[in-house]
Amino acid sequence: MARVLSANYHQLTRAFAVPHTWKFTLSVAFIAQVLSAVGYSMMFPFLPLHIETLGTTTGLSTELAAGLVISVQGVTMMITAPFWGVAADRFGRKKMIMRAMFGGAITMAMMGFVQTAEQLIMIRALQGLVTGTVSANNALVAAATPRRRVGFAMGALQLGLWAGVAVGPLMGGMLADHFGYNIPYLITALLLMSGGLVVFFGVNESVSASKEAVAFHPVSLVRGWKDILGTAGVSMALMIRFLSGLARMIIVPIAPLFVVSLIASESDTSNTYAGLFMAVSAAASTFGAVWLGSMGDRISHRKVLFYCSLAAAIFYVPQALVVDIWQLLILQALGGVAAGGLVASPSALLSRYAGTDRAGAIYGLENSVMSGSRAAAPLFGAAVALMLGMRGVFFASAVVFALIALTAWRLLPQDKLEPACGGSVKVKTT
Secondary structure (H helix, E strand, O other), rough: HHHHHHHHHHHHHHOOOOOOOHHHHHHHHHHHHHHHHHHOOOOOOOOHHHHHOOOOOOOOOHHHHHHHHHHHHHHHHHEEEEEEEHHHHHOOHHHHHHHHHHHHHHHHHHHHOOHHHHHHHHHHHHHHOOHHHHHHHHHHHHHHHHHHHHHHHHHHHHHHHHHHHHHHHHHHHHHHHHOOOHHHHHHHHHHHHHHHHHHHHHHHOOOOOOHHHOOOHHHHHHHHHHHHHHHOOOOHHHHHHHHHHHHHOOOOEEEHHHHHHOOHHHHHHHHHHHHHHHHHHHHHHHHHHHHHHHHHHHHHHHHHHHHHHHHHHHHHHHHHHOOOOOHHHHHHHHHHHHHHHHHHHHHHHHHHHHOOHHHHHHHHHHHHHHHHHHHHHHHEEEEEEEEHHHHHHOOOOHHHEEEEHHHHHHHOOOOOOOOOOOOOOOOOOO
């Protein structure tokens, strides 16, 4: 049965063969990225509210259930992402994107029919086990793109991600208001299914013999990850990826409350301003990711990381001191552009340091690190707010950005490409 399915899969792929160029592959991955980002972000505005309406059968408080439903997906994805990454190197990155898309479609459709908060939490945990669209897209594009253009390609993928994140919450909130909570889940399932079909018919990937030979058992997996982490620069790039996610995400649970505190006299517009804050941040980061990712291809991603994290630290400090919403929005836009430089550059550096032969394993590890930062950031932000107040969270973000600048300057190897190198990039430690 497996052989028959595999033969039919390859026949269909050949029947719909398309030009095998990195730009075309990037375009298809970009479309898939937008569809998945719009779909997954639809639930952000109402997920805690849905938990409240469902109620619990085990006595969980609404607050705890809401926290679990948000964080559990990041925890399970952190565990499974490295394994899916190795599977991508063996079985193909295209198949891993399709697995993430179709698996996400099934779990999102299941969420549309849950009856209790516990069921929703369990399905969110399952979702983390089977999804991982961003890392699968990164691996596919990194393997297909010339290394001198990887920064641009990663920036373009981040453009798709943040564009979807900017649009999805508004769509989800409107759909939930007009049609209830079930419909956004089902529409997300359709979007993910469409994205999987776009990749199926739009990407023409052949898995080389060397990739087929990748051993898929515990000892080899651990050796492979150890070898990757031992490559000069990889561990530091992953650390920067974690810190950048932490720096940008710790303000997420606090920002809406802080916005409301600045416009207490205009409480009827609090939701609008909170949405505007998120939109400004997402739009600025999107612009920064594309522009600075392309710049990193020319001047060095290490330099982009250093100067952008330093600039972000400078722009985040005065956000803790603002007294008006417009001051916050302007500073958040400036800080967002700078933080955008920390989006594409770590991914590009991973490709330059370790090459593309193990792209799936590399970006699987990256996705695990990103999932860990998403799970830790809200808890860290809440703890800082309890100790130092809401304004203290912006100071904490600035400190983390400064730590990234120090790490990039002192511990990252140079990443300038040599004219005729193959495999892994030769780097010099500073």
